[in-house]
Amino acid sequence: MNAQHWQDRIITLVGFWLLLSALFLINDMRGVGWEAAAIWNYSLCGVLAVALGVLAMMSFQVWQEWLTAVMGVWLIASPWFLGVVDQPIILWNSILSGALLALASSLVMLGEYGGTRA
Secondary structure (H helix, E strand, O other): OOOOOHHHHHHHHHHHHHHHHHHHHHHOOOOOHHHHHHHHHHHHHHHHHHHHHHHHHHOOOHHHHHHHHHHHHHHHHHHHHHOOOOOHHHHHHHHHHHHHHHHHHHHHHHHHHOOOOO
């Protein structure tokens, strides 16, 4: 299972996007509490996505894809947990980034295990 998947590159790119999003929020910060939570969320998820994407490109392990899928679901749900639903840019960035992560990792798992295991 040392195959490289194009989806792992997408995961890595989404991770870099999340890190850039955190930088944009820092530059736009006006001392609002919700921005700090979003910055930490994007920073941690971004670093984790980049690390998981690179690890998966080097040596595929199914746990990497599961962790990426869970992180994607977290990003989709995080605006409600962090109280930033009323911030449309953060809301949609989280939903779209999370959906891309969950979809990409799910496609890898389906490609690796879909129909091959009973």
